[in-house]
Amino acid sequence: MSIKAISSYQSLNEQTAKELAVNLNFFEEDADLTCCEIGDGNLNLVFRITENGKKGIIIKQALPYAKVVGESWPLTVDRARIEADALKLQEIHAPGLVPQVYHSDDLLAVTVMEDLSFLNILRAGLINGDPFPHLAEDIGTFLANTLYFTSDYALHPFKKKEYVKNFSNPELCKITEDLVFTDPFFNSETNDFEEELLPLLKEFWNDFSLKLEVAKLKKSFITESEALLHGDLHTGSIFADEKHTKVIDPEFAFYGPIGFDIGQFIANLTFQAITREDITRKEEILLIITDTWKVFSETFSKHWQESGDAYTKVRGYLEYVLNKAFQDSAGFSGCELIRRTAGLAHVEDLDGIEGKEKRLDAKRKSLSLGRELILNRHKLSSIEELTELIRNHSS
Ligand code: SR1
Ligand code: MG
Incomplete structure (x- = not known):
């Protein structure tokens, strides 16, 4: 049976993913296709389909459960749909910094998109010591543009509320609420740490x-609908090389x-600041953190000048x-550092x-x-003070 003919969800395999790609006219019927499932994340299937080794396409499919745990965790x-819609919006506001979406199908929970396998996952590249000269500029711009242009500072209130509704994502938010903000701070079953x-x-x-400070951060995560977040901006959610940066997932x-997005990105860079032994290479990471914040705040401030909201003119x-x-972001970074060390989903930088x-x-x-970042975030008044705190704790 052709995969295009189905009228309900079914999970793909390498054969049916190829059939789908042909039926959607990405390839000719008689094309000699290779398909590999390359997903190494916690949740989804990711198929890479190529013809004669040339640049191909990616078909990403959401499974109805969390792959990292198994079918006992329905999801x-x-x-x-949320991912495809977010990618399309991010491409409008941060062009070139996300993969192009070619097709999406909400019923099959499939997104067909640009194959970025000519790039490396940033986390792996950083662990390997590769240089990323455009990273701070690109991620600072991505953050400023996606966050500003989806906020009330930029949007008509009706549009903003329409987006809030469209991007209501309770199940995935609950994962973050539990795994980032709650479980690591209690003796929870999901925790995973060396004895x-x-x-x-x-x-x-x-x-x-x-716990009180984490409760405040969790409250902010749950209640403050300020802008459309990426929601999982760690270094495994970024493809990069010396010239390109693409935010995925x-x-x-x-x-x-x-x-929240800024804090997750900073925390995941911080693992490198902690683990790098060579001072110069440690400083390279601190510089990326500093420059990302500077690009973010300068770009965000520039957009702010265009805002139609009367209060944006108030000194x-x-x-x-x-x-x-x-x-x-300092507080959220602190939560991310702790959860990736003692919670359910770890990072290769440490493990x-x-x-x-x-x-x-x-x-x-x-x-x-x-812990320091969570407790003392309100004492930090500049990015230099934040990087100094990281420097002191990582030597
Ligand atoms: C059950 S999912 C575990 C983690 O993987 C994702 O990348 C998110 O970070 C989530 O918290
Ligand atoms: Mg992911």
């Missing part, structure tokens, strides 16, 4: 000032606080919005360290720095 396939970290984690679980997109309002985003003592040392630094 809405509506996230495929030597237990004494430090017990300190966290008994620290009510820490916005299936966690929803309306939330601006500082001090822009500074308030940026300062809140900055301090929130890939071979010597046990070295690995534990890096993990303890991530946890302690995470």
Whole structure:
């Protein structure tokens, strides 16, 4: 049976993914196609289809459960629609910085998009020590444009509310609410950590000032519909090389606080600042963090001048919005550092360290720095102060 003829969801395999690609006219009937499932993320199937080794297409399909856990964790396939819609909007506001979407099908939960396999996943490239000279400029621009142009500062209130409705993403938000903001701060079953970290984690679980600050950050994540977020902007959600940067995988997109995307990006760079032994190479990461914030805040401020909202002309309002985003991003970074060290989904930057003592040392630094960022975020008044805090905790 041809995959185009089906009228309900079914998960693809390498054969049916090829049939779908032909039926959608991406290839001729008699094309000699190769199809590989290359998904290495936590949730989806990703098929790469090529003809004679030439640049091909990607077919991404959402599974009705979280792949990382299995069928016991059901998960809405509506996230495929959210991802395709978010990519289309991001391409309008940050052209060239996301993969092109060629086709999407909400019923099959499929997005057909540009094959970016000529690029590397940023996390792997950073671990390898590759240079990314355009990263700060590109991600700073991506953040400023996608966050500003989907916010009330830029949109008519009716349009903004239409977007809020379209990008309502409760199941994926709940994953973040649990895995980022709750579970690592309690003795939860989903936590996953090396037993030597237990004494430090017990300190966290008994620290009510820490929990209060995380509760405030979680409240902000849940209640502040400020802009359309990517929602999962770690270094595994970015393809890059020396010339290009492409942000992928916005299936966690929803309306939330601006500082969340910035904070997740900063945290995932921070793992590299922690694990790099050579001072110069550590400083390269701190410079990317500094420049990303500078590009973000300068570009966002430039867009602000065009806003039609009367209050954007009031002295001090822009500074308030940026300062809140900055301090929130420090706090969200802290949560991300802790969850990737002790929660359910880890990062290769830490888990890939071979010597046990070295690995534990890096993990303890991530946890302690995470706690510092959460507790002291309101004392930070510049990106230099933030990078100094990271520097002090990572040496
Ligand atoms: C069950 S999903 C685990 C994590 O993978 C995604 O990339 C998100 O970061 C999520 O929290
Ligand atoms: Mg992902």
